[in-house]
Amino acid sequence: MLDSDILYSIIAEVADSPGHAQDLKNISLASPLLREVALPVLFHDVRWPHGDKHSEENGLEFFPVSLWRHFRKLSLLWPDHWPDSTPPLWGDRYYIGGDYHPRHMDKLIHALPRMGGLNKLHISCPFYPPSAIFTALTQCPSIRSLSISDTPVYMGLIPRVPAQFHLEHLSLVPVAEALRVGEGPYDAKYQDLTYYIRDYRKKYKHDSLAWYAAQALLFNFAKAHALRSIQVSGDLCQLFDLAQHEWPNLHTLILTGHAPRQSGTELVDVVAKMPKLEDLRLLFATVKNDPLFQVLPTQVSTPSPLLPSANSNPIRTTAKGNPATLLTQLRRFALSNACQLSGTIFHYADRLERLVICAISDLPRVPIALSRAEVNALMSDLATPLTNQGAAAGDVAPPSSNSCQSSPSPAPSSSSITAAPPPAALTYPSLKVLRIMIEDKANPDLCQKITALFPSLESLEVELCGYHDGKSIYAWDEFASALAPLSDSLQGIEIVHSVP
Numbered sequence: 001m002l003d004s005d006i007l008y009s010i011i012a013e014v015a016d017s018p019g020h021a022q023d024l025k026n027i028s029l030a031s032p033l034l035r036e037v038a039l040p041v042l043f044h045d046v047r048w049p050h051g052d053k054h055s056e057e058n059g060l061e062f063f064p065v066s067l068w069r070h071f072r073k074l075s076l077l078w079p080d081h082w083p084d085s086t087p088p089l090w091g092d093r094y095y096i097g098g099d100y101h102p103r104h105m106d107k108l109i110h111a112l113p114r115m116g117g118l119n120k121l122h123i124s125c126p127f128y129p130p131s132a133i134f135t136a137l138t139q140c141p142s143i144r145s146l147s148i149s150d151t152p153v154y155m156g157l158i159p160r161v162p163a164q165f166h167l168e169h170l171s172l173v174p175v176a177e178a179l180r181v182g183e184g185p186y187d188a189k190y191q192d193l194t195y196y197i198r199d200y201r202k203k204y205k206h207d208s209l210a211w212y213a214a215q216a217l218l219f220n221f222a223k224a225h226a227l228r229s230i231q232v233s234g235d236l237c238q239l240f241d242l243a244q245h246e247w248p249n250l251h252t253l254i255l256t257g258h259a260p261r262q263s264g265t266e267l268v269d270v271v272a273k274m275p276k277l278e279d280l281r282l283l284f285a286t287v288k289n290d291p292l293f294q295v296l297p298t299q300v301s302t303p304s305p306l307l308p309s310a311n312s313n314p315i316r317t318t319a320k321g322n323p324a325t326l327l328t329q330l331r332r333f334a335l336s337n338a339c340q341l342s343g344t345i346f347h348y349a350d351r352l353e354r355l356v357i358c359a360i361s362d363l364p365r366v367p368i369a370l371s372r373a374e375v376n377a378l379m380s381d382l383a384t385p386l387t388n389q390g391a392a393a394g395d396v397a398p399p400s401s402n403s404c405q406s407s408p409s410p411a412p413s414s415s416s417i418t419a420a421p422p423p424a425a426l427t428y429p430s431l432k433v434l435r436i437m438i439e440d441k442a443n444p445d446l447c448q449k450i451t452a453l454f455p456s457l458e459s460l461e462v463e464l465c466g467y468h469d470g471k472s473i474y475a476w477d478e479f480a481s482a483l484a485p486l487s488d489s490l491q492g493i494e495i496v497h498s499v500p
Contacts, residue, residue, distance in 0.1 A: 121146055230253055427455055
């Protein structure tokens with residue numbers, strides 16, 4: 001018999017291949033040793049319930065106790081058609097139009113505290129999950145991650161949390177938040193009309209209780225000082241709520257749904273509370289007639305004249321005094337077309353290693369990405385140096401303290417005027433990965449601008465997203481010539497053309 005380490009390596013190789021589940025099942029039947037090696041991989045990521053696994057005596061079957069130690073991620077994925085069946089499947093409605101109450105949830109509640117290796121729980125169900133699930137979760141010693149999506153919640157579900165319970169990752173996506181990113185593939189269920197007409201989605205889509213539950217989950221069930229990553233919808237949390245807390249260990253913040261209101265609190269105020277934040281993703285869906293989300297503060301302040309001249313230029317700050325230069329801590333940044341895109345943003349977030357500019361809409365609509373004119377303007381802004389440390393070319397800098405004097409300065413003589421050399425175009429050598437979605441066809445000129453701006457780029461993806469005729473008017477060798485200066489660094493490239 002082969003050494004156990006070699007067997008584990010073989011199992012890991014099989015697990016990386018397509019259709020690995022059936023192969024691993026077959027291997028596990030070969031011998032007790034192979035079974036012991038294969039089971040941790042087979043049951044690393046599991047879901048419950050399974051509609052085809054039930055019995056007359058026990059109802060819905062749960063996993064045997066002997067397998068619980070192998071679980072690392074468990075997903076409670078309750079089929080959304082079960083409550084709408086007549087009669088309801090695996091649950092009850094006590095009166096017509098009443099809430100659906102699932103059966104056999106006690107099996108999961110009983111098992112959770114006994115899953116010694118479980119570190120992630122995902123919940124997606126068409127009913128209010130029993131509060132006992134959250135109580136049981138606090139008794140699970142290894143749990144570090146919780147995600148809740150397409151599930152109604154209310155504040156009464158949240159129990160008192162033991163001092164030793166610390167989540168590191170939390171994701172909250174409200175009922176019926178279905179976003180489409182670009183024109184790429186998405187879950188087939190979003191193509192089915194029944195997804196949008198399920199009773200519970202119509203009932204809980206704009207549930208006012210969800211906001212209070214999200215606050216309780218973010219700030220009571222989880223602890224701000226322990227969290228390392230958050231994904232939360234703008235429909236469940238405002239910037240003001242995030243800025244009220246200190247997040248000393250947070251390195252990833254993902255905001256989805258619809259852009260939150262910016263009344264008195266701006267994005268930079270939130271970043272100021274997150275000293276370790278490196279990954280920021282503003283993945284908002286566009287909404288017709290809604291204002292674009294402002295990434296940078298609109299206020300420009302003038303520093304004290306006592307500061308050295310190098311630091312005396314105007315700088316963008318929030319009303320709370322937080323400077324836009326806080327964005328320099330970001331290493332990974334993603335923005336959707338629901339944000340106010342300007343190259344000025346990247347004069348502050350100038351140490352990025354990964355950048356994504358995408359198009360997002362609410363399903364079933366197809367998103368429309370940036371037009372060619374918008375992309376050209378963005379590239380131009382990126383290359384244009386700041387006229388002052390805090391204001392980009394085209395920004396209106398505040399007047400200096402001398403501008404209010406009544407006597408104008410004398411005009412210089414023509415002999416004393418010398419033409420200043422044009423400022424050198426900016427480059428961003430730290431950026432390694434760029435993904436951008438555009439409405440119009442990619443062209444060699446765009447690739448030349450990308451090459452000039454990002455000389456160390458390793459991966460480039462340009463995706464079409466919008467109304468287009470599908471005809472390519474440029475030969476591939478033109479793109480190759482435009483990208484030739486990146487030949488030493490570029491490792492992957494994908495320029496997506498639509499097929500006529």
